[in-house]
Each structure stands twice: as C-alpha cells, then as structure tokens.
Amino acid sequence: MSGRAPGTVVSxxxxxxxxxxxxxxxxxxxxxxxxxxxxxxxxxxELRALEGQHPELITPDSPTQRVxxxxxxxxxxxxxxxxxxxxxxxxxxxxxxxFDRRVRERLATAGCEEPVRYSAEPKLDGLxxxxxxxxxxxxxGATRGDGETGEDITQNLRTIASLxxxxxxxxxxxxxxxxxxxxxxxxxxxxxxxEATARGEKTFVNPRNAAAGSLRQLDARITAxxxxxxxxxxxxxxxxxxLPDTQGETLASLRAWxxxxxxxxxxxxxxxxxxxxxxxxxxxxxxxxxxIDGVVYKVDDQEQRxxxxxxxxxxxxxxxxxxxxxxxxTVVRDIEFQVGRTGALTPVxxxxxxxxxxxxxxxxxxxxxxxxxxxxxRVGDSVIVRRAGDVIPEVARVLLxxxxxxxxxxALPACCPVCGSPVVKDEEAAVARCTGGRSCPAQRVEEIKHxxxxxxxxxxxxxxxxxxxxxxxxxxxxxxDLWHLDAAALAELERMGEKSxxxxxxxxxxxxxxxxxxxxxxxxxxxxxxxxxxxLAQHFGTLQxxxxxxxxxxxxxxxxxxxxxxxxxxxxxxxxxxRLLHRLLEAGLHWPPxxxxxxxxxxxGKTFVLTGTLSGMTREAAQAALQRAGARVSGSVSSKTSxxxxxxxxxxxxxxxxxxxxxxxxxxxxxxxxxxSSRS
Ligand code: IVH
Numbered sequence: 215m216s217g218r219a220p221g222t223v224v225s226x227x228x229x230x231x232x233x234x235x236x237x238x239x240x241x242x243x244x245x246x247x248x249x250x251x252x253x254x255x256x257x258x259x260e261l262r263a264l265e266g267q268h269p270e271l272i273t274p275d276s277p278t279q280r281v282x283x284x285x286x287x288x289x290x291x292x293x294x295x296x297x298x299x300x301x302x303x304x305x306x307x308x309x310x311x312x313f314d315r316r317v318r319e320r321l322a323t324a325g326c327e328e329p330v331r332y333s334a335e336p337k338l339d340g341l342x343x344x345x346x347x348x349x350x351x352x353x354x355g356a357t358r359g360d361g362e363t364g365e366d367i368t369q370n371l372r373t374i375a376s377l378x379x380x381x382x383x384x385x386x387x388x389x390x391x392x393x394x395x396x397x398x399x400x401x402x403x404x405x406x407x408x409e410a411t412a413r414g415e416k417t418f419v420n421p422r423n424a425a426a427g428s429l430r431q432l433d434a435r436i437t438a439x440x441x442x443x444x445x446x447x448x449x450x451x452x453x454x455x456x457l458p459d460t461q462g463e464t465l466a467s468l469r470a471w472x473x474x475x476x477x478x479x480x481x482x483x484x485x486x487x488x489x490x491x492x493x494x495x496x497x498x499x500x501x502x503x504x505x506i507d508g509v510v511y512k513v514d515d516q517e518q519r520x521x522x523x524x525x526x527x528x529x530x531x532x533x534x535x536x537x538x539x540x541x542x543x544t545v546v547r548d549i550e551f552q553v554g555r556t557g558a559l560t561p562v563x564x565x566x567x568x569x570x571x572x573x574x575x576x577x578x579x580x581x582x583x584x585x586x587x588x589x590x591x592r593v594g595d596s597v598i599v600r601r602a603g604d605v606i607p608e609v610a611r612v613l614l615x616x617x618x619x620x621x622x623x624x625a626l627p628a629c630c631p632v633c634g635s636p637v638v639k640d641e642e643a644a645v646a647r648c649t650g651g652r653s654c655p656a657q658r659v660e661e662i663k664h665x666x667x668x669x670x671x672x673x674x675x676x677x678x679x680x681x682x683x684x685x686x687x688x689x690x691x692x693x694x695d696l697w698h699l700d701a702a703a704l705a706e707l708e709r710m711g712e713k714s715x716x717x718x719x720x721x722x723x724x725x726x727x728x729x730x731x732x733x734x735x736x737x738x739x740x741x742x743x744x745x746x747x748x749x750l751a752q753h754f755g756t757l758q759x760x761x762x763x764x765x766x767x768x769x770x771x772x773x774x775x776x777x778x779x780x781x782x783x784x785x786x787x788x789x790x791x792x793r794l795l796h797r798l799l800e801a802g803l804h805w806p807p808x809x810x811x812x813x814x815x816x817x818x819g820k821t822f823v824l825t826g827t828l829s830g831m832t833r834e835a836a837q838a839a840l841q842r843a844g845a846r847v848s849g850s851v852s853s854k855t856s857x858x859x860x861x862x863x864x865x866x867x868x869x870x871x872x873x874x875x876x877x878x879x880x881x882x883x884x885x886x887x888x889x890x891s892s893r894s
Pocket of ligand 1 (some may be wrong): 338358395532534761
C-alpha cells in the first residue's frame with residue numbers, strides 16, 4: 215500500500231521518530247538509558263513497518279535509515295574545508311613540561327595569565343573522522359586522508375548508532391562539522407574476533423585495525439554489522455553560528471546537541487595537573503572499555519589558541535602525551551615448559567626481545583595447552599605480545615599470514631622436561647602435570663620459593679635466585695633444610711659475601727616465629743590459598759587438631775568443599791609431609807595461639823548426618839543451620855554419629871542408624887531442635 219498517508223500515520227511516524235531520537239540521545243550522549251533495548255527495538259520495528267507501508271514518509275534522518283542497500287563502486291573524495299591536523303607527540307614528562315613552557319612564554323607576550331588551563335582528554339586509538347551537519351541533519355562523513363582530502367564514508371558513518379543523524383537543540387549553526395574518533399570497544403573487538411575464529415574467518419590484529427577496516431567498506435551493510443562506536447572531541451568548519459569560547463564548553467555543547475563525548479575528558483590547570491591526569495588515566499588504562507595510546511592536552515581557551523597558532527601540520531596549542539605501547543609484534547624463538555610447585559606444566563614462549571608496556575619482554579606465558587591450541591602458537595611464528603598494566607606479558611595472537619613454512623603445532627611432552635617423570639593431563643582439566651612430586655627438582659625449588667615467600671614464612675633476603683642456587687648445589691632439598699644452613703657454607707655461594715651470609719642466617723632464624731595461617735599457606739597444599747589457610751587455622755586452632763581431622767571434619771570449615779577437604783587430609787596423611795612438619799617443628803618453628811572462630815554453639819560436639827529429602831529446606835540450608843549451632847555434619851553414619859536427620863525417602867543411612875541404635879529425627883523434630891538451639 216502506497217499513496218498519500220493519512221494524517222494519523224504522519225503524526226504517528228513523527229512521534230515515533232522523536233521518541234527514538236530521544237532514547238538514542240539518552241543512551242549514547244548521556245549514558246543514561248530511558249528504555250530497555252527490547253523496548254527501543256520494538257518502537258524501531260513499528261516505525262519500520264509504517265515506513266514500509268508509506269515509503270513516501272521516509273526521510274534520511276529517520277532512525278531506520280542507518281543502513282543503505284547498495285554498495286559503492288569506489289569512495290568519493292571529500293576536500294576538508296579546514297585541514298584535519300595531527301598532533302605533536304611527547305614521550306616524556308620533560309617533553310610535556312617544555313611544551314607547557316613554550317605555551318606560557320608565547321602567551322605571556324600577549325599578557326595572558328598563568329597557569330594555563332588545558333582540556334585533558336584520552337587519546338583514542340581508532341580512526342579520525344569528520345561528520346558534517348546541515349541544519350541539524352547529518353549530510354557528510356569523511357576520513358582524515360592526508361589532512362586536506364579524505365574519503366567519503368557518509369554511508370558507513372550513518373551505521374554507527376552513537377552518531378546522531380539529527381541534532382537536538384535550537385542554537386545550532388547552519389553548518390556544523392565535528393571531528394572525532396571511531397573505535398571498536400575492546401570487549402566487542404575480542405568477541406568479534408572470537409566469533410570470526412569460530413566461523414573460520416579472518417580476525418583483526420587490534421581494535422584500531424578493526425575500526426579502520428570496518429569503516430572502509432564499500433558495502434555499508436558490512437560496516438553496520440561491526441560493533442563500532444564514536445567519541446567526538448572537537449569541531450571543524452562552522453557556518454552561521456557561534457561556538458563557546460573554550461574547549462570545555464564546546465564539549466558540553468556538543469554533548470547537548472546529541473554527540474557522544476569521552477566521559478574521561480577534564481579541564482585541568484597547569485602542567486602538574488596534566489601530569490596527574492596522565493598518571494590517573496594510565497593507572498586505569500587497562501580497565502578502560504576502549505583502547506587509548508596516550509592523552510591529549512589542549513589549551514582550553516579559543517582566544518589563546520588563536521594567539522598560539524600552528525606549525526606545519528600540528529597546532530602549537532595541543533600535544534599528545536603517549537603511553538608505551540601495550541602491544542608489539544615479535545617472533546617466537548622457542549617454546550619451553552616450566553614446571554610449577556604442583557607440577558603444573560606451563561608453556562612459555564621465548565621471544566625476540568621487544569619493548570612493550572614500558573619494559574623489554576623476552577618471555578611470555580602461554581598459560582596452558584588448551585590456550586596454545588586455541589591460539590595455535592608455534593615456534594617461528596610472528597606474534598602480538600601484550601603487556602597491559604601489571605599483567606604478565608602474554609601472546610595475544612598469532613599473525614598467521616606471516617607464518618613461515620614448515621612449522622608444527624606444539625605437542626605436550628610425554629615426560630617432564632626437568633625430571634623425566636611421566637606427564638599426565640585429564641581430558642577435562644586444562645592443566646598437564648609432572649607426576650614426579652618432590653623427586654622433581656623443579657617442584658622442589660618452587661616448593662621452597664613458595665614456603666619462603668612474603669605471604670608465607672616471609673624469609674627476608676631469601677629471593678628466588680638464591681633459592682635456585684641453593685637447590686642447584688644440593689645444599690637445600692626441602693624447606694626444613696633452610697634451618698641447617700650455616701653462614702660459612704652460604705658465603706661460598708656466588709655473589710654472597712660473609713656479611714650478607716650472616717644476615718641471611720639471622721633472617722632464616724627469625725622466620726621461625728611465624729603464625730599458623732602463614733605456615734599452612736606456606737606448606738603449599740593444593741587449593742589452600744591464604745584465605746583457606748586462615749579459615750583452617752581459625753577452625754581447628756592447633757596444627758595437631760587439623761592433622762587429626764578427617765574429611766568430614768575439614769569440610770566443617772566455612773567455604774571448604776569435599777575436594778579441598780580431601781586434598782588437606784591427604785596432605786597430612788602423606789609420610790613425607792609428616793616428616794617435613796616434624797623437621798620444621800624440630801627446627802623451632804612456633805606461633806602464637808590462634809583465636810578459634812565463633813563461640814562453640816549449643817550443638818557443639820554433636821555430629822549429624824542428613825539423609826533423604828526435607829520438604830521445608832534444602833540440604834545445604836539444613837547443613838548451614840547445624841553448623842551455625844556448632845554441630846558437625848558428616849556424610850556417613852558411624853558409632854560417633856549423634857543424630858540422623860531423615861527426610862522423605864531416606865535409604866541406607868537410615869537403616870544403618872537404626873542398626874546402630876542412633877537417634878533418628880524426622881523433619882518436625884529436627885526443626886524443633888534447631889528452634890530450641892537457636893534460642894539457647
Ligand atoms: S585533537 C588539532 N583529540 O590523534 C587537533 N585527537 O595525531 C587534532 N585523537 O588524528 C586532533 N583522540 O585521530 C584530538 N581527544 C583527541 C584525540 C585525538 C585521538 C587522534 C586523532 C588525530 C590524532 C592526532
């Protein structure tokens with residue numbers, strides 16, 4: 215159905231567009247959505263349906279008109295009415311300070327006051343674009359190109375949901391050109407790459423390439439499928455209208471007109487505040503949703519900008535203060551396996567050294583074999599190495615197109631590279647392990663490092679390198695051996711004088727005074743981290759009580775499940791471990807008594823077994839209630855069981871209780887008991 219649309223339809227279409235423009239603005243410019251995505255989509259569908267019935271009502275600014283249908287044969291050219299400039303870079307505090315000095319000196323001759331106010335903004339790592347609006351309607355999009363002439367990407371820019379097709383407000387210039395950066399948010403980039411890999415399609419090297427590659431599509435329908443976003447950071451050509459006198463106010467106007475502005479932009483005063491801003495953003499860089507490669511400081515005042523002017527292709531009133539790159543390309547020379555404290559084999563890539571994230575990196579973890587296979591990293595590959603924030607360097611991806619001939623997929627070794635014991639890997643577990651235990655020198659070294667570490671026994675001055683030396687010479691094979699070291703033997707070691715040897719012996723001696731949680735953590739029991747070590751110590755109070763506990767007993771500890779309980783009990787049953795503990799105590803390790811957690815509770819000393827189904831609560835809730843009252847909850851019935859709680863369809867445990875004459879509580883009796891014990 216076509217022809218003239220009735221007035222009701224016309225006004226309905228208008229109302230829908232206004233609503234959609236408003237919701238778009240709230241969502242993108244204000245970051246304060248007014249409706250859910252589903253509600254938005256429903257309105258958009260309604261509008262699409264009406265426009266389908268009345269195509270004569272379609273206008274270019276309609277929210278339905280983001281995706282054109284016909285691919286271009288080639289991009290047209292756009293001559294920028296004002297050149298799109300670039301920025302000078304500064305890589306050091308010194309360079310930034312001298313920029314500020316130059317600015318102040320030039321402005322001083324014009325009688326300007328100091329210090330200078332700057333607009334400090336993240337330097338987004340995407341693609342610079344220009345977007346022109348005539349009478350509030352988006353009419354032209356362009357790339358930067360060589361700064362004078364760019365490519366016409368109007369159709370592509372239209373597809374970016376956060377770029378308004380129609381501006382808001384009344385005080386709009388007749389022609390308004392804005393400039394900003396198109397980018398692909400990090401999370402969307404990762405997801406996009408993962409999906410592309412799953413489909414066997416080409417992936418992008420980094421978010422910037424992804425943004426650039428997506429924008430420069432002759433078929434805008436492809437661009438529309440790419441998760442792009444845009445921040446506007448300034449203006450270009452303006453006709454019939456005026457802009458505010460400062461960058462800060464300009465950004466505020468741009469936001470009010472409907473543009474998305476980077477929320478991290480700030481007005482700062484003086485160079486020290488600029489540097490603080492740089493440090494603050496730098497500390498949060500890894501957590502930002504988008505990639506940045508620095509921050510930009512721009513003189514805030516337009517009049518001052520005019521006074522400062524330009525040199526060549528960059529303004530004198532702005533500078534980009536760069537962070538070290540977080541990603542670099544390098545080559546994998548070799549892949550080795552490191553054996554950890556628990557025998558876990560970690561593949562590590564040995565790299566051509568490369569400067570990334572502010573340090574020179576020559577090793578990068580590959581985490582585990584599943585990860586190696588997922589990324590398909592091979593010796594000889596060119597790879598992107600990533601070091602963001604304090605995170606250890608890792609191989610982000612392989613540049614498959616640069617893979618040399620004759621590479622082979624990495625295979626898990628059958629034997630431990632250090633001790634030769636067999637390596638095992640469960641089908642479902644990602645981790646492969648050496649089965650050598652303490653007979654593996656690598657595991658021994660790591661055990662001692664963990665034991666001596668700051669959060670464990672905290673032996674000052676006993677660093678990793680020294681422990682490696684001590685183990686290599688065979689003087690130390692177990693943590694307990696540390697207390698048999700003498701200063702004379704230590705002084706023989708490389709780079710160790712008599713003085714430092716004496717100091718170390720003293721530190722080892724002093725470390726005997728420790729705490730039970732530190733010792734339990736330091737023993738390196740599988741799955742016992744600091745929190746679990748503390749919980750175990752608080753629950754049992756003494757090492758002896760913990761040693762004597764069975765799995766049920768250990769499971770009474772808050773947050774300890776059956777797997778951890780089994781590990782703990784197995785550790786203390788092992789003869790070698792018992793010998794280690796014995797030797798440690800013999801060496802004089804001691805700790806103050808520890809406050810046991812909670813008061814004993816009215817059901818302390820009683821052991822319960824739950825069986826069958828309770829109608830009023832889950833088994834977990836029943837268990838928790840009993841534990842709160844101080845009771846133990848066990849999985850099996852024995853002569854030590856105080857009560858069996860039998861719900862519906864109780865089976866063998868109930869029979870066993872009856873045969874042992876153990877009191878059985880049905881659900882009402884159990885609830886009565888809980889009630890009375892919570893009162894007492
Ligand atoms: S202002 C004359 N502000 O950096 C000022 N640029 O080398 C020109 N960029 O091509 C740009 N974030 O793509 C400005 N907040 C920001 C920016 C920014 C990223 C890019 C832009 C430009 C390049 C300058």
